[in-house]
Amino acid sequence: MTDALRLPLRAGLNQQEITGVLGEPTGTDRFVPDRVTLVFRIGAAECYELSCTVHEEQGLIYLTMHPTPLPD
Template sequence: MDIITYQDFHHIRLSDFYAGADIREIDNYEFMGEQWIGELSGFNTCLRLISNPDETRAISLDFTKDDAGLAEKALSVLQLPLKRSCTERDLAALFGEPQKKLRLAKDTMTLDYIIGENCSYYLSCTLHHINGLMYLDMIHEDKVIRKMKGKEKKKVMEE
């Protein structure tokens, strides 16, 4: 599956999809064990590592309050063929079995994947059993990807 190139991903800003008054710049934002800077609007973020402030490395999208269509627009640019109403079965058809599956509550679960052939990304999708996609994180950060791949190796070695 072809998805967005690293070069294009690194240039994305939240303001590319949304011009609301609630968008704000953030500093020293902790996420996935790293310190970030970037843009935030509600639970939607475009983040750049403090150590590499010119390149977007993490994008989080909130589908629960997407009145302005920000998340839908972002999916198109990211070249992710996901729909707001997607199910666990839809994700499996696109990405295969998840690297990790976590049931957060009886009606929600998070599925984590490593996606992309030429460009690899960590993709985390939180699904509601009725409403579908609630939240999505897409990250190009080598430490996160290595950590996920390491968990897979440990899992295989334990079996």
């Protein structure tokens, strides 16, 4: 998925590496103590939201994307 969108992300990247590629997140969420989800808005004309969950030891472990705003 990331290759198709030309996003240079891969499993294991740490938070600093991700923000180095995507810039500062538009938001963050912490649901459990050992990981943080970074939320980014990507694109201009047809933007979408990309959420990257980063584990403190394993790095990037999960990502999701959806259009913004969400369709009705």
